[in-house]
Amino acid sequence: MDETRRDRDAEGRARNARPRDGLGRPLPRGAAGVERQPEGVVRTPEETVREAQRLLDAGMPFHAHEVFEDAWKSGPGAERELWRGLAQLAVGLTHAARGNATGGARLLRRGAAALAPFVPDHPYGLDVGGLAGWAGELAGRPARRRRA
Structure with a gap:
């Protein structure tokens, strides 16, 4: 296979077909990886929360x-x-x-900020305020201790 050619999905969009590990990092072609999540799946909000929590667990x-x-x-x-x-x-x-403490903290803070408007509503039974607070606390920990 020509290594300069990009992998494409059925619609012709560029998609990396290499297997991935549990943290989504590409592995060498032919390596045993973790089954990837199908893309574009429409779920109910409750199904989304349940499936994401299963994966986080x-x-x-x-x-x-x-x-x-x-x-x-x-x-x-x-x-x-x-x-x-x-x-x-x-x-x-x-x-x-993955060991990128700075990037991890930045995204945790950004995610917590995006959740702020939803705190009073507890959408789908989620403790959004608790999640945002936890993310902010985790993002503020010294890098050597910040491991997910």
Whole structure:
């Protein structure tokens, strides 16, 4: 295979087909990786929260971010910032777990800020205020202790 050619999906968009590890890092072609989350899945908000939590519990924040991203892209406009904020928290955890403490902290803060307008509403039973506070606290920890 020509290594300069980009992998493409069925619609012709560039998509990296290399297997990935549990934190979403590309592995060498032919390596055993973690099954990827399908993209573009439309779920109910409750299904989104349940699936993302399952992935977070399994130590797969990158994959949880993809679930939240689907909701962000397919959900109603009034909820986009909620799902975007949750996706940013998951990606912040991903960066921290990969050893990028600075990037992880930045995304955790950005995600917490995006969640702020939703704090009073507890959408879908989520303790958004608790999540935002936890993310801010985690982002403020010294880098050597910030591991997801």
